[in-house]
Amino acid sequence: MRLYLELARTSFQQQFAYRAATLAGLFTNSIFGVMIASIFIAFYRSQGNDTVASWTPDQTVTLIWINQSLLMTVFIWGWWEVTRSIQSGAIVSELLKPFDYFSYWLSRDLGRAVAHFLLRGIPTFTVGAIFFDLLRPAGVAAAFGFLGSVTLAVMISFCLRFLSNLAGFWVLDHRGVSMMYVAIFNFFSGMLAPLDFLPDTVQTIARFLPFQAVLMVPNEIYLGRMPIWQGLGVQAIWIVLLTLLVKRILRAGEQKLVVQGG
């Protein structure tokens, strides 16, 4: 346990070394937040500022800013460290350590997520709150429920990323996997619009996929649209299922490990 805490701590500290990247990222998230929120505000205005698919204008704009703020915390795409490690052969040194490979990366990722929540999440949301009327959490319980839900969302997102990284055992180039993953995630997670805006069939499919548990669920808990325990329960189920799947595939991958570069 001590080891996993130490790993989380070092990875947390590491994030503070990238000052320029943090500022650039904050800038990018804010620009996208302003852009997407403005499009929705224009859209709502054309509808006479009525609710659309049961979402009020303020709720939708808040979701957009929560998504932009959580983007780096849950770290949706652009993480290929395990694939790179498989392909460079560095995975050999990692497998040679007496720790659980999955827990090793998970603890590092949790440390990273805490740092990103502080460095990217809160500042981005603050920028949003300055320019738009963002809603507060639906209550004290919803606020704590949201924090718990974000923690679980990081773990789900981590499992999904880890899974797509494991493709590296079988394919040599991760770009194909990467493109598919980004497209699927953006579509089914509620990243660009509340899921309720999508056609019914697509919504139903999305509700049975893990991606909505990464962004939609924390948003719905924050806004008081979903009972807290229901949201956390769904997320917990996904964590269990995905962890089992990851371990299974990891074992298969290790069996057929072909160490690149001697």
Add this chain to the structure above:
Amino acid sequence: MTTQIQARDLSKRFERHTRRAGMVGAMRGLFDRASETVTAVDAVSFDVARGEIVGYIGPNGAGKSTTIKMLTGVLTPSSGEATVAGFTPWSERRKLAQQIGVVFGQRTQLWWDLPLIESLELLQHVYRVPEQRFRENFTMAAELLELGSFLNTPVRQLSLGQRMRGDLAAALLHDPQVLYLDEPTIGLDLVAKTNIREFLAHLNREAGVTILLTTHDLADIERLCKRIIVIDHGHIVHDGDLARLRDKIATERTMTVDFDDPPTLDDQLETRGMRLLDQTGQRVRVAFERSRLTAPDVLTALTEYGSIRDMSIEEPSIESIIQHIYKA
């Protein structure tokens, strides 16, 4: 003596996709991929006793690294068995990991972004080394490997030699029984090489660590290993002590003799079992079979051509011996 590493008929076969040449070939590859089976290691067997240092050598692609990876448990062999420190490597990898240290000269096991000292401290937790033991091992390594000046430098900024020393320190913090070293001196300058060799010799002598070492640098072998295992095309072609290998393969010795005056040599040399290699002024070099002639025999024969001022005998270099094995 207890056996620390035991390999029995270890084999590893890989499937390798092959690319067809040309445009049409590349397009065909989209639909049906051709592959071939490569046997990297073929029925390799050997025992290494506790406290031994064994040199595991062979040309590039001979199967050295693959063998080591199987013995650490990262690769599962296609067939065969092995026991290392009482464990079956590939099925008890994590338990074995606690008992072994591994250094790959070509890559680091330190964390790229962290200062060396933090990497080492993280490893203390990875291996659950008690504080007291960690301090002792750390102090010993820091002193012998002279880590002091770059302990606070991030690993990515270290020179190759510094990084290698850091990696060695990292591999022994948890008192491993077995140390695998895959080309530990590759790309290093002479001072760093010597430094590392002395350190390994010290570790073996003082802590009784069993060492399996692959290298292309035969000076590593001469300094450290009494026994060498030579592998080529996945097969073991020699396993034994270095001196015996020399006797077995290098049957010819060379004598260099300086005469007082340039001698006039004749074909009598040949009939007596010597072979003239070259002559420049007073200096003559002859080769002779160690099984047929002794050095005094040769010297006596040469005195007939003039009075001798000086002489020396050369044993064949390990390089030439190894080359001889590869060719065979």
